[in-house]
Amino acid sequence: MLFPTLGFGLFFLVVYAITWSLGRSNEWRKIALLLASWFFYGAWDARFVALLFVSAVVNWALAQGIVRDREGADGRRGRALVTLGVVANLGVLGYFKYAGFFLEQLASLLQPLGFGRDLPLLQVVLPVGVSFFTFQAISYLVDVHRRRIPAAGLLDLTLLMSFFPHLVAGPIVRGADLLPQFRRVPVIDRGTVAAALLLIVWGLFKKAVIASQLAGALVDPAFLDPAARSSFDLLIGAYGYAVQIYCDFSAYSDMAIGLAALLGYTFPRNFDQPYRAASLQDFWRRWHISLSSWLRDYLYIPLGGSRKGPVRTYLNLFATMVLGGLWHGASWSFLIWGALHGGWLAIERFWARHRPAGLPRAPRWAGILVTFHIVVLGWIFFRAQGEGEAVAYLAALGAGDWRNTLVTPLSLGLVAFGLAIHALPAHLLTGAAMRLRHHAAPAIAVALGVAILIVDAMRPAGVAPFIYYQF
Incomplete structure (x- = not known):
């Protein structure tokens, strides 16, 4: 769904009506927004909704491990976990966005030696917005490790990474900006x-x-x-x-x-x-x-x-x-x-x-x-x-x-x-x-x-x- 279309306009009106009808029930409001965000993202390719969810779960688990490690003596396990998280997120980004390019460049280098044709042809479908939500996840893990923000619950982190207004083309909204807002009931005025x-x-x-x-x-x-x-x-x-x-x-x-x-x-x-x-x-x-x-x-x-x-x-x-x-x-x-x-x-x-x-x-x-x-x-x-x-x-x-x-x-x-x-x-x-x-x-x-x-x-x-x- 594209923003400047009638279909998105109708989608947003339904989301707007449902979320504000939930009153002060903040948890149900976030659940409704998460389901709406998955529906929005799934309109491009429903398969990648699972990628969003798995990415959120992995980063949530890593952040929980980083917080638990603060009780240790030297924090080496926490540093290892944040490194693992950064590498994992960059790995997702690298596979979907760069694997085909690097194989193509390698093939051109090996072609004079007669090996380029033996490399597999890799056609990877690029998930919309993958650069944005992986950068969001990296900043979240680093900020938790640096004690800039507390570790979030699974629902809040999943919504942070999936929230449909910024999901596919930014802005890159950091956890420090949005997670505190998720913890309170939103208000709106004229x-x-x-x-x-x-x-x-x-x-x-x-x-x-x-x-x-x-x-x-x-x-x-x-x-x-x-x-x-x-x-x-x-x-x-x-x-x-x-x-x-x-x-x-x-x-x-x-x-x-x-x-x-x-x-x-x-x-x-x-x-x-x-x-x-x-x-x-x-x-x-x-x-x-x-x-x-x-x-x-x-x-x-x-x-x-x-x-x-x-x-x-x-x-x-x-x-x-x-x-x-x-x-x-x-x-x-x-x-x-x-x-x-x-x-x-x-x-x-x-x-x-x-x-x-x-x-x-x-x-x-x-x-x-x-x-x-x-x-x-x-x-x-x-x-x-x-x-x-x-x-x-x-x-x-x-x-x-x-x-x-x-x-x-x-x-x-x-x-x-x-x-x-x-x-x-x-x-x-x-x-x-x-x-x-x-x-x-x-x-x-x-x-x-x-x-x-x-x-x-x-x-x-x-x-x-x-x-x-x-x-």
């Missing part, structure tokens, strides 16, 4: 409902109108055959993909946050106008915040962070972003994307340390311009089907042919609008929700209904899956 509904409609507009229109009319044709397009087409196509992926992914996060809020739960913010960042470090404080903070806390800092000298800091930044690229998928283009970000982050850190004392700082607008184009360069590798296609795109982009054969006034306007969003006041939506809460409920319902009808009239036919469903 302001929360107004803010949640406004966030859902805004997300629906970004996904169904901006992202979908740009994908079909500009981005997909540009990347399909870049050799047949002019440099102008490809330049606007690259900008278009930057807007498309932002509007697509931030729309999912907005809708997930709004849906959870209607059920009484709070998710952390996942995007904060990333294209107004004046450095790549600032970009990663604003883009996919739940992933970037996860990589910082559970990878970059354990690697040593910035505590072991400048050279080690640069290597840690680079390694973290390369692994972050690999998290997105088994592809050399994702590794190149991560390496580009990691290398530029290292350059920024080096320049901050060694910038000549008398040299004036560049104006903020220059930092925004440079950062944005570094990000767009990375998006070309991210969007292309492989590193060869990305290189072909860049070669055609640099050909110097500035005829327009693809860009329409509508697509150009949507690119401009998608970038202009980042210049709006940061809390504009929150302010609108605060004003909306003072109006009568029937008036709010009519206004939101009209807004949904307008979005439906503006969107192209069909509903494409969210980009991050593949991760």
Whole structure:
């Protein structure tokens, strides 16, 4: 089920009605939400509901063992259990996401020796959202081991990993954020409902109108055959993909946050106008915040962070972003994307340390311009089907042919609008929700209904899956 569809809308209305009808019966409420989440996930492939359940049971058992080990003398068993848990979760992720890729690379290496054809052909079905719930499980085990959170009960942990608003494409909601909320009966007020509904409609507009229109009319044709397009087409196509992926992914996060809020739960913010960042470090404080903070806390800092000298800091930044690229998928283009970000982050850190004392700082607008184009360069590798296609795109982009054969006034306007969003006041939506809460409920319902009808009239036919469903 996709969020912006009638089927999901009916599903959510039923879930909303059942959960709030249970009153103060918190355990039954969580059971209802868990069953609804499994139904939601099973709509893609019912076989993988068992994977969710088994993963939750294994991580619950490991956390219980970690807690019991605290009574021991040296805690070695607890460290062994958390290591086992991390390896097991990464093993699940590695098998489903990377086994086929590594066998393919091994076959290409062995082919000159005549052995490549003897390797098995492995076709693995990728469970939707596997990257998100395995990262959630890892952070839970590590946080229990570090005594940041208490071990959760089996129901709460299973619901944490299965909760349908964030299950298939994030945000990566950590146990420290959501488990305390599961332990109390949720409450909701008029302001929360107004803010949640406004966030859902805004997300629906970004996904169904901006992202979908740009994908079909500009981005997909540009990347399909870049050799047949002019440099102008490809330049606007690259900008278009930057807007498309932002509007697509931030729309999912907005809708997930709004849906959870209607059920009484709070998710952390996942995007904060990333294209107004004046450095790549600032970009990663604003883009996919739940992933970037996860990589910082559970990878970059354990690697040593910035505590072991400048050279080690640069290597840690680079390694973290390369692994972050690999998290997105088994592809050399994702590794190149991560390496580009990691290398530029290292350059920024080096320049901050060694910038000549008398040299004036560049104006903020220059930092925004440079950062944005570094990000767009990375998006070309991210969007292309492989590193060869990305290189072909860049070669055609640099050909110097500035005829327009693809860009329409509508697509150009949507690119401009998608970038202009980042210049709006940061809390504009929150302010609108605060004003909306003072109006009568029937008036709010009519206004939101009209807004949904307008979005439906503006969107192209069909509903494409969210980009991050593949991760």
